[in-house]
Amino acid sequence: MEQGAGLQVTQISKSFGSVSVLEKLDLTVQQGEFISIVGRSGCGKSTFLRLLAGLDEPTTGEIQLNEQRIKGINPEVRVMFQESRLLPWMTVVENVEIGLNDQASLSKEEKRNQALKMLEQVGLKGRENEWPHVLSGGQKQRVSLARALISRPKLLLLDEPLGALDAFTRLEMHQLILKLWNEHRFTAFLVTHDVAEAISLADRILLLEKGKIAMDLPVEIERPREREDHHVSELETKVIRRVMHT
C-alpha cells in the first residue's frame, strides 16, 4: 500500500512586509501521521498550511516532502478549505473529476468511473448529476473531500474544513475522514478551533504560538475516541488551559 508523505520543516520563517508570522519553525512529521494544529486566531495556521501546499513560499527556510524540497504546487498535496470551493457551474461528479485534472494519462471514462467510486466512498452515491447549490453544507464538504482524495495524494491539508458545519454533521465527517485516512493512509494536517475535534482525530496536536510550535503533544488514546472517555476529556482540558495560558 502506498504511504503518506514524510515531512521535514527546517527553520522556516514567513513575514508579510514587516509583520513576521512564522519564525524559524521546525517540525518533523512521519509518513501517514495525522496532525492537528490549534492556536489562536491570527497565529499563522493558515499561513503555515499555505506554505505546505506550495501556494506561498517561505521567506527563509525550507520544507521537504519525502526528501524533496517543496517548490510551488504539487499534485501529491491537496487542500480542503473552510468553504467547499466547488465550481457552481459543474455537476457534483464533474467537480470531483477536477481532482484528476493533472492525470493526463486517464481517459474520460476512467475519470468518470473513478469519480463515481469516490463519490460512493463519501456517501453521495446517486447525487452525481446534481448542481452543488442544491447540496447541504456537509454534502458539499463531502464532495470537496472526494475531489481532494481522488488522486490519492500523499498529503492532505485541511484548513478548518468543518468550521461551518453543525455538531452532528461534524461528527459524521470525523468518522468519514478517519475511515478514508485508514484506507488511503495519507499524511494529514488539520487546522481546527475545536480542541475536541483535534483530539478525536489526531495522532499529534501542535500548538502554534508566536510563530513557533509551542507545544507538541502526542495523543495516545485508542480510536475510536469517545468524548465521554476521561482520557479524552482530561487531555482536552489540558490543551485548552495551555492555549489560554499565555
Place this chain on the structure above:
Amino acid sequence: MKKNKTMEGIVPWVLPLLLLILWQIASSSEWIPSRLFPAPTVIVQTFIEELQSGILLHHLGISTYRALVGLLIGGGIGFILGLINGLFPFAGKFFDSTIQMIRNVPHLALIPLIIIWLGIGETAKIFLVSLGVLFPIYVNTYHGIRTVDRGLIEMGRVYGLRSWELFRKIILPGALPSIFVGLRYALGLMWLTLIVAETIASDSGIGYMAMNAREFMKTDVIILSIIIYALLGKLADVLAKVIEEKTLKWHPSYAKQK
C-alpha cells in the same frame, strides 16, 4: 383552482384589448382623424401590402443586418477588451480609465461628426451601433472577470489548472452572469442606436421607411415601423434570455423547480 389560473392569465390582456377596440371604433367612425390615427385594421392591411410588395422585408433585412454586424463588431471588441483588462492587471491599469472617459461621451452626439466623416452609408450606421454596444459589454465583462471568486481560482491552481484551462473552467463561467447583463443592456442600445441613425441619416432600413412615410403623411406605415421596432427589440431580448437560461442553468436563480 384551475379556472382561477386561466382567469389570471387573461386579466393582464383585458386593458390592452379594450384600448385596441376603442381605438378601432374611434378611428373608423372618425371621432379622431383617421389620417393621424389610422385604425388597427388599416395598419394590419398596410402590413400585408408592404409584406407582399417585398419593401418591408427589404428594409427589415437591412436593419437586421446593421444591428447584427454592429453587435458583432462592437460586442466583440468590448468583450475582448474586457477580457484583456480583466485578466491582465497592467492592461487594466493602462486602458480602463481611458475607456471610461470615452464612455462618458453619448455616442449619439457623434452623429453629425460621423456623417461628415463617413457619410450616411452602411459604415456610419454600423460604426454607431458598434460604439453603442461596445461599452456595456466591455464594462460588464471587465467587472465579471475581476469579481470571479478568488477562492475558486486558488482551488483551481491547487488542482493544477493552468492558464487556458483555468480560464475556460473557472474564470469565464464565473464571469458569464455579468457578461449576460451587459449583453441584454447592449441589445437595447443596439436597437435604439439603429432607430436614431436610420431616422436621421439613411436611405434604407425600417427607420428610413418611417421617415419616408412621413413625407407622404402615411401614418399607418410610421406606426407599423414603430411596432416592428418594438417587436424586434422584444425578440432580441427573448432570445438573449433563452440563451442565458440555457447557459446559466447551474445558477440558483435559474434553477428549475422540479
